[in-house]
Amino acid sequence: MSFKYTKEAFERLKSKNIKPSIQRVAIMDYLIMNRTHPSVDDVYKDLSSSMPTLSKTTVYNTLKLFSEKGAALMLTIDENRVNFDGDTSPHTHFLCKRCGKIYDLQIPTVVKEVIGMSVAGHQISEIHYYYKGVCKTCLEG
Amino acid sequence: MSFKYTKEAFERLKSKNIKPSIQRVAIMDYLIMNRTHPSVDDVYKDLSSSMPTLSKTTVYNTLKLFSEKGAALMLTIDENRVNFDGDTSPHTHFLCKRCGKIYDLQIPTVVKEVIGMSVAGHQISEIHYYYKGVCKTCLEG
DNA sequence: TATAAATTTGTATTAAATATAAAGTTGTAA
DNA sequence: TTACAACTTTATATTTAATACAAATTTATA
Numbered sequence: 001m002s003f004k005y006t007k008e009a010f011e012r013l014k015s016k017n018i019k020p021s022i023q024r025v026a027i028m029d030y031l032i033m034n035r036t037h038p039s040v041d042d043v044y045k046d047l048s049s050s051m052p053t054l055s056k057t058t059v060y061n062t063l064k065l066f067s068e069k070g071a072a073l074m075l076t077i078d079e080n081r082v083n084f085d086g087d088t089s090p091h092t093h094f095l096c097k098r099c100g101k102i103y104d105l106q107i108p109t110v111v112k113e114v115i116g117m118s119v120a121g122h123q124i125s126e127i128h129y130y131y132k133g134v135c136k137t138c139l140e141g
Numbered sequence: 142m143s144f145k146y147t148k149e150a151f152e153r154l155k156s157k158n159i160k161p162s163i164q165r166v167a168i169m170d171y172l173i174m175n176r177t178h179p180s181v182d183d184v185y186k187d188l189s190s191s192m193p194t195l196s197k198t199t200v201y202n203t204l205k206l207f208s209e210k211g212a213a214l215m216l217t218i219d220e221n222r223v224n225f226d227g228d229t230s231p232h233t234h235f236l237c238k239r240c241g242k243i244y245d246l247q248i249p250t251v252v253k254e255v256i257g258m259s260v261a262g263h264q265i266s267e268i269h270y271y272y273k274g275v276c277k278t279c280l281e282g
Numbered sequence: 283t284a285t286a287a288a289t290t291t292g293t294a295t296t297a298a299a300t301a302t303a304a305a306g307t308t309g310t311a312a
Numbered sequence: 313t314t315a316c317a318a319c320t321t322t323a324t325a326t327t328t329a330a331t332a333c334a335a336a337t338t339t340a341t342a
Contacts (some may be wrong), residue, residue: 021289021338040329057293060330077269079217080299081329094263105261120246121277122235128218131271133274160306162320181298196322201299221330222298 005029016071027062031072037093037102049118077125077130086127094106096135103135146170153192157212167192168203172213174229178234178243218243218271237276244276 009029013020030043038046044059063084064074073085077095083102085093094103107129117124150170154161171184179187185200201216204225207213214226218236226234235244248270258265 015301019339023290053291055293057331058290061290074220076217076220079215079223085256093175094260094265097266098262103261103263117219119235119272120244121280122237122244122272122274123276123280124235124272125238126273127271128273130268131260131263131265132267133263133265135264139262139264160308160319164321194322198300199321200325203322 006032008032008115010027016066016069017064018069018071023051023054023058024065028066028071028086031055031066035085035087035104036067037075037083037085039078039083041081043084049053075102075130076128077132090091093130095130095132096136097132098134098140101135101137105131147173149173149242153212154231157207157210158212159212160208164192164199165203166198167195168200169212169227171206172225176226176228176245178216178224178226180219180224181263182222182226216243216271217269218273219264235276236271236273237279238273239275242276242278246272 005025006029007033010020010024012032013024018024025048027043030047031038034046035040036042038120040056040063041057044054044056047054047059063072063074067074067084070088073088074092075083075085077083077093080101087104090107092105092107094105095101096103144237146166148169150166150173153173154165154169155199159165161220165186168184171188172179175187177183180196181200181204184204185195185197188195188200204213204215208215208225211229214229216226218224218234219241224258228245231248233246235246236242237244
């Protein structure tokens, strides 16, 4: 049996010093191919069909590892569950409070990159900037 | 038996069209007097001593009501629980990933108020802007 | 090949949040 | 004042996200 995955996923893990196990590559690949800000459960459910022995604990461990190593972003925007984003480039998010969907938005040019800087004596490693409201689709429907 | 609370708490509820029941005023007062970004459990535990019959469900309902009516902010910055902030004026937060404490920070002048505006067709009602990292105290200790 | 280290898995547990219905309170109109 | 409706609070049960943990498996290395 073989697992298909993009070279991008494999390279991403290598560049972030994460050992590319089959499970890790599959999960990284899923994040890169699915820009839907999936939850742990989303990833688990969608990968289970092709990897029947996959454990949810592994998905938890792996996604946590990815966010610690900077290979993915952990979004604490939804009040009920954590979401993950394979796109680590500077951008912002919009959570629709009606349908729950998370959209990508361009980051305002005024919001500067300050990772590694310190503010009021605190050492900053992550910036989170997002909006909540009602999305275009829900407004029209 | 009587409950002490600040006039500010009572007035806040009135101005946000929230009926000022004893429980609601007590919880609003707690938020105003304790700028510690408490969780539901923090509020419940601290108020239980003076209000022994207080139910945790009431704390959940009340804090959700406050955030819906704009009387308090619901912070989804911690990955494990939701926190609340009685200070609704524009400011940002810093979460220490080591000790878990949430600090208030001044909002950068570049981050403008865009509530009520729309971005990419989505109607925005909340802006969240915060940092994560290691706080001054943890760096020194 | 043998052994150690790292990774994955499944089960059990913890704890945040919600659902629900009964009980209690408040407001209003006869 | 009383009766009724609407609203609020409470307690219990349930759901579900996340963690703990140890056994099993895989990978690396001596």
